[in-house]
Amino acid sequence: MAEPGAPLLAAAGVSLRFGGVRALTDVAFQVNAGEIFSIIGPNGAGKTSMVNCASGRYRPTEGRIHFDGADITRLPTRKRAAIGIGRTFQNLALFGHMSVLDNIMVGRHHLLNRGFLPGMLYWFGGAQREEIAHRREVEEIIDFLEIQHVRKATAGTLSYGLRKRVELARAIALRPKLILLDEPMAGMNLEEKEDMARFILDLNEEWGMTVLMIEHDMGVVMDISHRVMVLDFGRKIAEGTPEAVLADPHVRRAYLGEADEVVNDPEEALAP
Numbered sequence: 001m002a003e004p005g006a007p008l009l010a011a012a013g014v015s016l017r018f019g020g021v022r023a024l025t026d027v028a029f030q031v032n033a034g035e036i037f038s039i040i041g042p043n044g045a046g047k048t049s050m051v052n053c054a055s056g057r058y059r060p061t062e063g064r065i066h067f068d069g070a071d072i073t074r075l076p077t078r079k080r081a082a083i084g085i086g087r088t089f090q091n092l093a094l095f096g097h098m099s100v101l102d103n104i105m106v107g108r109h110h111l112l113n114r115g116f117l118p119g120m121l122y123w124f125g126g127a128q129r130e131e132i133a134h135r136r137e138v139e140e141i142i143d144f145l146e147i148q149h150v151r152k153a154t155a156g157t158l159s160y161g162l163r164k165r166v167e168l169a170r171a172i173a174l175r176p177k178l179i180l181l182d183e184p185m186a187g188m189n190l191e192e193k194e195d196m197a198r199f200i201l202d203l204n205e206e207w208g209m210t211v212l213m214i215e216h217d218m219g220v221v222m223d224i225s226h227r228v229m230v231l232d233f234g235r236k237i238a239e240g241t242p243e244a245v246l247a248d249p250h251v252r253r254a255y256l257g258e259a260d261e262v263v264n265d266p267e268e269a270l271a272p
């Protein structure tokens, strides 16, 4: 495991094309262990494409991606969970008919890591013990995300904010070293956003999880990120602390779409 501050995820020269569309052009960045790193940019800037390259959903047309020192550019998605990359989705991906508890248990299945036959034999031995250990871990996550009151509820019946929280619970049940969050606050009201921001911070500070996040809510991004990368038309145009990025004239121009506009309050300029 990368030491705090050492590169955990590193992209070098990543380009991605869909036919004639250049979704990403020569993007390089690294997320260091222990940080909350956000990707921002106007619609269609390439944010999801970049995160999909990290999750394995897309394979870069050019460039390399390393995780924890290993080249994962061609590693299939399913194997990325096993090496410590977890993710949530822009659109909810829960099993609506299953309970909250079962949805989170699903997240831990890769940790069982057994084939069918060994699994059957195992069942007569340590399966129950293992099930209990899994339950304990899942209950810890449920407590952490304050969803005890809905643990038995059917996921599909919950409010949007709670479903997002259950989805996060399932992703962290994998105990990833790096978690990819695609618009974790999308569609939330203010209170739900504040809760989600606190959970992400606690995940990072108390559980030591490194976070790579795409988020449109600039207030949240600037409040909780250690560093921010800005994409525009598939290219990186800025990277740095939230303050530095907010003050960057290229960034303001990309968001405003005008070169000469006078902006007194950069945060206001970046408001969605």
Ligand SMILES: Nc1ncnc2c1ncn2[C@@H]1O[C@H](COP(=O)(O)OP(=O)(O)OP(=O)(O)O)[C@@H](O)[C@H]1O
Pocket: 018, 021, 022, 023, 041, 042, 043, 044, 045, 046, 047, 048, 049, 050
């Ligand atoms: N599967 C795909 N097939 C074809 N083009 C795609 C595909 N995925 C993304 N693109 C194109 O790549 C470009 C970047 O899209 P991407 O979704 O990565 O941007 P984004 O910054 O995440 O946008 P948004 O903020 O709207 O979610 C866009 O022009 C988009 O239309």
